[in-house]
Amino acid sequence: MAKITRRKFIKDVAVGSAAVAGAMAAPGVVRKAYTQKPKLSVAMWNHWVPGATDVLKAVADEWAKKNKVDLRIDFIGPSSTEMLTVASAEARAGTGHDIIALTTFDGLFFMDKFEPLDDVADYVQGKYGKYDEVSTYISHVDGRWVTVPSPTGSHSYPMVTRKDMWREYAGIDVEDIFPPDVRKRDPKKVDAYNYDAFLEACKKVAKAGHMYGNPLSECSDADDWACPLFLSFGSIPVDEKGNITIESDETLEALEYMKELAQYMPKEIYGWDDASNNRWIISGKGSAIQNPPSAWAVAKRTRPDVAAQLWHHDTPRGPKGRFRGCLFFTYGLWKWCKDKKMAKEYLKYMLESAQQWKILAAAQGYDMPQLKPMYSHPVWEEIGPPKGGQYNYIRRGDEHLIVGGWPAHPLIGAQIYRKYLIPVMAAKVTTGEMTPKEAMKWCARELEEVIE
């Protein structure tokens, strides 16, 4: 047997490795030559509604097949923070997906790295009319569409009321005030549903042992009910020009109101997270929360008796109007995308009514469109029980949809929203840690830190 020297061994291994590598690469080269398609990758929010993601993927795949595109969709989440972390990493690395879905203000953090989407927004608005005010606020910044609104995952925070409990204990029939047909609303009854009436009702349901509950803590659900409440009293943290305006009579009034309201809310709200109010109403202890229909959807599976009594409807009216919080998703297109034209075509296709119709149905009413023609989708009328209980999840009356931080510049708004300044300020007062004036001063100091 021939002696194997070290040199011979290395030589043989090198030759063998090269042969194996060549053999492995050859089919790839051949395959590539035959099937070279343009590639597009999308980072999409992983919908919590079972089946919603499959429908979205099927709709997207239809486009990919028709246009001979190698489309890859990565579903991330459902935590939106996960999406933000992915976007931060991709922005820093300068590579990653071509399109990414992000919530509220998050897309604006990467505005210098996103391709303007004016042509996509113009195309969609040309077909279906103007986007709503809040979508324009978070996507159209410094004169351009940094992102475009995406209905998938977008949701708002209406009242979710146990209609049986409120009828029995508070004498308020929310189904009668907000029927599943906007034409049947009695303007007088709607007008009378204001924060004073709401407080009185909260006292009564609390006395019966079924409190209204929402978080006053460091979570977005806290922002999404507290910020609209403050706005409905006219309290604005920072105005459009960047002036800090939190120290006002309006804020004082809102804080005094909160102080009273919190007496009729559970003491644990200061430690609640985004899902705590859902659990509160599903457990049967709570009589009202503010939330998208996710609480209802879980109750339908686990407590159908509770789900059948949940009615989604408008928020109470304050001295300065009726405001409802929302958490909208947007699409951003990274500048490093090699085929931007194709990516924009994909976005246009996905945002068209025909595709959205299927996706909205699959989301079982959770997703909220930002264009009025899509409000006529039958899902919110049909889904139940109770039938019509989600009709008013879509804005039907005089409410203003807003996101915490409005009307400040969205990049300032983002910090107000994500530092949870309004709910934390309110909690400082309602727990007795500070007087309303001290809390306003504290908030003003925090806002100074926010504005550069």
Add this chain to the structure above:
Amino acid sequence: MAISASTVNRRRHPTLLSRLRSRRYAAYWMVLPLVLVVIGLVVYPFFYSIYLSLENKKETKFVGLRNYQRLIRYGTFWLVVGNSFRFTLTAVFFKATLGLVLAIILNNLPFRGQRVWRGVSLIPWVMPLALSSLGWWWIFEPTHSAVNWVLVQCGITGKPWLSDPTWARVSTIVTNIWFGTPFFMIMYLAGLKSIPQSLYEAAEIDGAGATQRFRYVTFPMLRKLIAITVMFSTIVTFANFDIVRILTRGGPRYTTHLFGTYAFNIGIETGHLPRGAAIALFMFPVLGIAAFFILRNIARGEE
């Protein structure tokens, strides 16, 4: 055999390749991959974060120490500083004490039982922290807390574990103690095993009781180990993120935010990465001092 002049020259002046191949350099080659990993994952990010912290929000302008100056002017930042020290000092003290007690108990168990208990008591440390924090969150959950349910069954009023600042701090510290105690225990147990039995026998002959044996034999022999473990744990605890993020997200009213969670909130969630980097870098002096003492103790131990 004749040796040519060129061969002699080559031997006198070895080539670069032959030098690198020599045994003297082998160690450097072997360490190189690790050095590259440390440079790529520790040194570069560290200097990059310093650079980042000196920029404006859009990362387009050098602003010097402005991010640091702005931070120290606000009460919330000092609240975070206080929280971090309170969290670290309390958690490390209890972890070290409980770890020592457990190690002594385990060391006195019969050998067979000792193996089982040693394995069982390591479970909290082996489990991923994020997962065990979720378990603790379920225990402390504000409205449907498992521990409160037990307390109520025993006729005791439930506590606002995550909704009151004091109790929320207690909850985060308890979770950290639960996770970190096994580390101390296993280190101390190893230390106890290495103490020669003859020292205890000599102490016993001299009439030393259990307390005296601990004071004059066990403790002095473990002193260096205690110092190293305490310092090491201080670094890890001070930089904690998972527990607070999962249990309280920094609440209620920012009272449980640590440097790590506050840096994440400002840097990632509000999109101000330079300021987030500045917050995280405030940890550096504390961690640097702790690291200095660790290294000094190790060096002294070697002497």
